[in-house]
Structures are given as structure tokens and as C-alpha cells.
Amino acid sequence: MDQSEELEFFWAMKAAEQGDDYAQNTVGTFYSGGISVKKDSETAMQWFRRAAKKKNEEAAYNMAILYEEGDGVEQNYKEALRWYRLADKWGKEGVEEDINRLKALVGA
Secondary structure (H helix, E strand, C coil): CCHHHHHHHHHHHHHHHCCCHHHHHHHHHHHHHCCCCCCCHHHHHHHHHHHHCCCCHHHHHHHHHHHHHCCCCCCCHHHHHHHHHHHHHCCCCCCHHHHHHHHHHHCC
8 A cells, every 4th residue: 555645545534524525525536446445435425425515526427437337336327427417517527428428328
């Protein structure tokens, strides 16, 4: 385990616990990827959801990926599409391809 990653996780967790949505998304990313912590997609989703409640576009995008892949949650293309659309609405760039792919899957 990389010491710089451990420090980044430590400080991200401190900020996340204080309500910083970017840090909450970062903590979710650590759990989602198993970086400096054991991979835990359910915990990742909890952190992404906290950040998304504050309209964090990256967290919404990360939630969409988990729903699309069925990672930590039941696979749900409609829910993934909803989160991709929110990420786009909140300013995430480059989401159009994801939206179009999911629209084709769900027939929307």
C-alpha cells in the first residue's frame, strides 16, 4: 500500500466526515477501487450518494457506473441513465455517449 495513498485517504475521510462533497466522492472512489482500503462497493455507493445529494457531478457519474455494472447494487439501467443525466445536468462533461448508450439499452 502506497503511503501517499494512505495519507490522501486519511485526509479525504476527515474532510468527507465534515461534509465536503468532493472529499465524499474521493472516499467513495477509494472504496470503489479498493485503493488503500478493502474494495467495498456498498460503502462506495453510500459516500457517492452523500456527495450526490449536494449535486456533485462526479459522484452522480460514479453512481451511474455502479448501477450500470451492478457493482454494490442491483444492476439497473434505468437508474444508471437517471444518474448519468443528473451528472450531465450538474456539469459533468463528456456524458453524452453514456446517456445515448443507456437510452438504447432501456429503449428511452
